[in-house]
Amino acid sequence: MNEDPATLLEAYRQDDSAARQRLAERALRIALRTSMGMLHDRELASDAAQDSAIEVLRSAKTVREPNHLDAWIHRIAVRHTMRLIRRQRSRTAHETPLADLPEVLEPRADGSPHDEVSRRELASTLNDAMGLLPAKQRMALVLRYVHDLSHEQIAEAMGIRPGTASALISRGTAALRTMDALEHLAHDDPGEQR
C-alpha cells in the first residue's frame, strides 16, 4: 500500500505483470474495505471489489495525476458499491432470502474468546445501527472510519462538496449517538473491548 503511486503506474504502463498484480491488489484492498464497511458481507463485498478492480486495471493507463491514484480508486469503489447496494435492494424485494443459520461464536485457539465475542458484538451492533442510516451517510462514515479519509478526500471520492461531506458525517455520527445501544457501548473504554 505504501508503494509510490507514480512508480506503480509507470511500471503498469510498461506492461509489467508484477505491477499489474500490485495495482489489482491495491484496488481490491481499497474497494473491499469500502464495500465490507457498507455491506458487511465478504461475498458481496468481493463482488463489488472485483468490478472496481477491473475498472481500475482497464483505465489506469489514462490516469493523469499519479498522486491522486488512491482518490481515483476510492471514487470507483464508491460507485460500484453504491450500485451493488441499489441492485441488492431491488433484488431482495422479490427474492426470498435464505434463512440465516445461527452463527456459532467459537473461541479462538489463542485463548481470547471474550475479545473476539466483544468485537463481534460491537461490530454487529454498529452494523445494525448503520443500516438505519441513509446510504450516503453510511458511505461517508465508512470512508471516514474505515479508510481514515479527510472530509475533503471523502468529498472527492463521493463526488460531492466538502461541506456536504462534513454534513453527512456530522449527521451520521449524531444519529448513531442517539441510539441507546451504541451510546452505551461507546461509553465503555474501547481499549478494553479489543
Add this chain to the structure above:
Amino acid sequence: MSDHDRFDEFLRSALHDARTTEPTQDEITTAVRAARGPAPRRPRGRRLVAVLAGSFALVTGTAFAVPQTRHALTNGFGTLKDFLTNQGDPPGTPIPPGEADGQLNWFRGTDTTNGSIIAETQGTRLVAYRQTTTGMACLAYGTVASVCRPDSEWTTLLRASPVQLAGPLPESNPMARLALFGTTADNISTVTIHYGDGTTEHTDGIAHGFVIFVDPQRRPTTLTAHDPSGFTIATLNIAHRQWKFHR
C-alpha cells in the same frame, strides 16, 4: 480523551473487520484475468439454497462462474451426471468386495455391488450408488447420511452449480474436525477452504467430488473451486453453515 474522540475510537474499533480486510490471491488473479478479457464481469452469486434432508442440511451452493465457462459448467459433471441421471455407470472406484457390508447403513438391504467411491479422506467416503428398491441414484456421505433423488432432481441440482456441498457432518477424527462433502464439475481439480483467520487449505487431485475435514475453530468463510490452471470456477459462502454438530 474527549467524548468526541472516544466515539471516533469506538466506531473505528467496531469497523475493525472492514479496516483490516485483505484481498485473497484468488481475488487478485481473477481481477487481473477479467480485466484482460472482453467479458470481464463475473455473474452475481446467488444465495445458497438450503435443502433439509433427514437430520442434516444438504446445501446447494450457487457459484460465481465466469461467463465463458458457464456452458461447460452446466454440462460438466460428465460421468457423475450420467450416473445420477441414470445414463451411465458411476465414476470413481468400486467398493472393494467385503467392505460394503456394514460400511454404510444405507447399503443394508440393498444391492451394494454398484457402489462407487467418488472421494475418500482419512477413511471417510463419498459414495455413489443406486438404490435397488427405487432405482434412484444416491450419494452416501460417510457413514451417517445418504440422499437419494429422482433423476430430474439430480439434473436440476447439477445445473444449479458446479459444486454441490453437503454437511458438515459429524465424522469423528483425531482433530475434532467436521466433514464437508462435495460433488464437482469435471473441470474442477482443486478446492480451497478459506478461514476467517486468513489461512487456507487446498485439496488437489479432485475428480467428481471431495471429502474435506474443516476446522470450525478457525471460522471457515468460503470454499473456492479451481480448474487445473488455477482459475477460480466457483466461490461458495460457507460462513453461515452450522459448524457445530450435536449428536
